[in-house]
Structure formats: C-alpha cells, structure tokens
Amino acid sequence: MILILMVKLLDFWASWCGPCRMMSPVIEELEKELSGKIEVEKINVDENQAKASEYGVMSIPTYVVLKDGKEVGRKIGMTSKEDLLKLLQ
Numbered sequence: 001m002i003l004i005l006m007v008k009l010l011d012f013w014a015s016w017c018g019p020c021r022m023m024s025p026v027i028e029e030l031e032k033e034l035s036g037k038i039e040v041e042k043i044n045v046d047e048n049q050a051k052a053s054e055y056g057v058m059s060i061p062t063y064v065v066l067k068d069g070k071e072v073g074r075k076i077g078m079t080s081k082e083d084l085l086k087l088l089q
Contacts, residue, residue, distance in 0.1 A: 006067060006068050007037065007038045007039070007065065007066070007067050007088060008038065008039045008040075008041060008065070008066040008067075009027075009030070009038055009039070009040045009041070009063060009064070009065055009066075009084075009088065010041050010043055010055065010062075010063065010064040010065075010066065011023075011027055011040060011041065011042045011043065011061065011063055012043050012045050012052055012055070012057045012060050012061060012062040012063070012064070013042060013043070013044060013045065013060055013061050014044060014045050014046050014060055015044070015046070017060050017061065019060075019061055019077065019078045020060055020061045022078060023061050023078055023079075026080075026081045026084070027040060027042075027084075029081065030081065030084060030085070030088075034088070038088060045057060045060055055071075059076055059077070061076075061077065061078070062074065062075070062076050063075040063076075063079070063084060063087070065087050065088055073087040073088075074087075075087055
C-alpha cells in the first residue's frame with residue numbers, strides 16, 4: 001500500500017458523542033499503523049468551534065483528509081477502518 005506524504009487526518013469529535021467514542025480505537029489503530037506517513041489531529045468541537053466552523057463541520061464525527069494543506073477527502077459519521085484507509089490513499 002502506498003500513501004502520499006504530507007497527509008493529515010482531522011478528527012472532529014466531542015466527548016458526549018457516542019459514535020465518536022466508538023471510532024476512537026479505529027483512529028488510534030490507523031495512527032499507529034501509518035505512523036510517519038500521516039498525522040492525526042483530534043479536534044474537540046466544543047473546545048475549538050472556530051476550526052469546526054472553518055471546515056464547515058455540521059455533524060460529528062467528521063474526518064477530513066488534507067494533502068499539502070488542501071482538503072482531498074471527507075467522511076461523516078461512523079465508518080470502517082477500510083473506508084478511512086481508502087480515503088487516506
């Protein structure tokens with residue numbers, strides 16, 4: 001599997017969000033497996049409403065993939081690890 005360098009996954013979540021909590025282990029697995037290839041930034045929407053607004057996040061969890069600072073993909077809601085991997089490629 002080939003991943004492009006300079007890839008960042010923005011994980012928009014909140015502590016009260018059940019689906020966000022269920023996705024947390026999946027995100028952690030991806031972070032470990034793709035260490036050095038992607039950067040994961042967890043953004044608590046309650047604490048960082050400005051960033052959520054900047055990316056037009058209306059529901060959580062939302063996953064935004066940035067390549068060289070530009071959005072190249074987005075997934076909203078619970079999703080499989082496989083789907084996130086595809087989004088990151």
